[in-house]
Amino acid sequence: MPKFLILFGNTTLLSKLEFEATYPNCSLEQLDEHLFMFESEATLASEMIEVLGGTVKLFEVIKELDSDIKDTTLVEEIVALLLSQSEEPYFTFTQIGKGQHSISNADIKDLIKENGKKARYFSSNPSESALLSHKSKATELLAFNQIEDGKLLLAQIRGVQDIDDWTNRDRSKPYADRKKGMLPPKVARMMVNIALGLWQQKNTAKPLLYDPFCGTGTVLLEAGMRKLDVYGSDIDQQAVFGTRDNLEWFKKEYEINISSKVFYMDASHINPEEFTSKIDLLVTxxxxxxxxxxxxxLANVFKGLEKMYLGSFKSFSNVLNNGAIVAIVFPRVQTDKRIYSLDSLIDKLKAKGYNLLVDPVIYAREGARVARQICLFSFDRQI
Structure with a gap:
């Protein structure tokens, strides 16, 4: 079975959790901080870059060479591979991990020139190479030296996250409210995928998703990308109107036919009559x-937030199916003296049927005062 290397984004733990929930039959082996290896059928691997929010690039291992291979021999291997695929290669070569070889793109280009062929190379800067690999016929080769196993893995790009598409959903939708702490679309997708994957491991029917704090509809749009029918609500009437507009834009823009309903509602007083059936996934x-x-x-802020969260969780139980998965963001602030969080709420929630599935995962943007603590629960109705 083919081997693949997958490069996760900055929050590796969350990306790994997303992958394992979505593809439970693929076993990950960590090679470096953000780089993992797995075996898979090629058809399954090809869809991963479109499905996963936390994956930046996907490579297929083309050759396994000796880890102590000479630089000149490695360059020859790379050139042979490139020329077997193109008369005029447009490429970049990158290395990750320890035991890197003293090889540059210029060295590879020079040998191609010696073979009487033309070649161009582009920057190995992560953002630039991702953009070029996605938009053009450019190829990226990656080497990882498994020194302890005596192997050097030479891999070729097979998929790159579509930066333009993510930007389109984030910035082109008609309604936005930049004053609020908006959930990044990629994080929303990861939360949707984790909840969906965990639910699908025990169920076969198509689940129904609900976001009781829908804001601008980011979670609902990312759930729509997974072809899920969605409910959304918010206590801000403008957010309700805006999310409806965003969903209509989304359905036309992506030609996706999903069922959606968005309504005004206080999350601590959810009315079950707004729903045609119980909810399987709550992502918010x-x-x-x-x-x-x-x-x-901060002390008073978190006291108020705990009260709001507890009231909302009590209300959630009125519309959740038994076995439903809840993926929710808790706030977390670290000062010089202490950490403020809602960790104390988790034990209280267990008594109400919410069981924490994994340790909370922290997602924090650089410079952000309030970090996101992503929590996953299963709901078991109390008799």
Whole structure:
């Protein structure tokens, strides 16, 4: 079976959790901080880059060479591979991990020229190479030296995250509210995928997803990309109107036919009559408090947030199916003196039927005062 290398984004733990929930039959082997290896049928691997939110690039292992291979021999192997695929290669070569060889793109180009062929190369800068590999016929080769196994893995790009498409959904939708702490689309997709994957491991029917703090509809749009029918609600009437507009735009833009309903609702007083059936997946980011709270305010802020979250969880139980999966963001703030979080709420929730499935995963943008703590629960109805 073919071997693949997968390069995860900055929050490796969340990306790994997403992969394992979505593809439970693929076993990951960690090679480096963000790089993992797995075996898979090629058809399954080809869809991964479209499905996963936390995966940047996907490579297929083309050759396994000796880890102590000479630089000149490695260049010859790379050139032979490139020329077997193109008369005029457009490429970049990158290395990850320890034991890297002293090889540059210029060295590879020079040998191609010696073979009487033309070649161009582009920057191995992650963002630039991702963009070029996706948009053009450019190819990227990756080498990882498994020194302990005596192997050097030479892999070729097979998929790159479509930066333009993610940007389109994030910035082209008609309604946005930049003043609120908006959930990044890739994080929303990861949360949807994790919840969906965990649910599918025990169920075969198509699940129904609900976001009770829908905001601008980011979670609902990413669920729509997975062809899920969705419900959304918000206590802000403008958010309700805006999310409806965004969903209509989304359905036309992507030609995706899903059922959706968005309505005004306080998450702590959810009316079951708004739903045609119980909910299987609840994926949401509630209000996390001020984006830049002062230290002196934090104790009261988190006291108020705990009350709001607890009230919402009590209300969720009125519409959740037994065995439903909840993926929810908790706020977390670290000061010089202490950490403020809602960890104490987790034990209280267990008594109400919400069982924590894995340790919370922290997602924090650089410079952000409030970090996101992503929590996953299964709901078991209390008799």
């Amino acid at each position: 980011e509630p209000f996390l408090g001020k984006q830049t709270p002062k230290d002196i305010e």
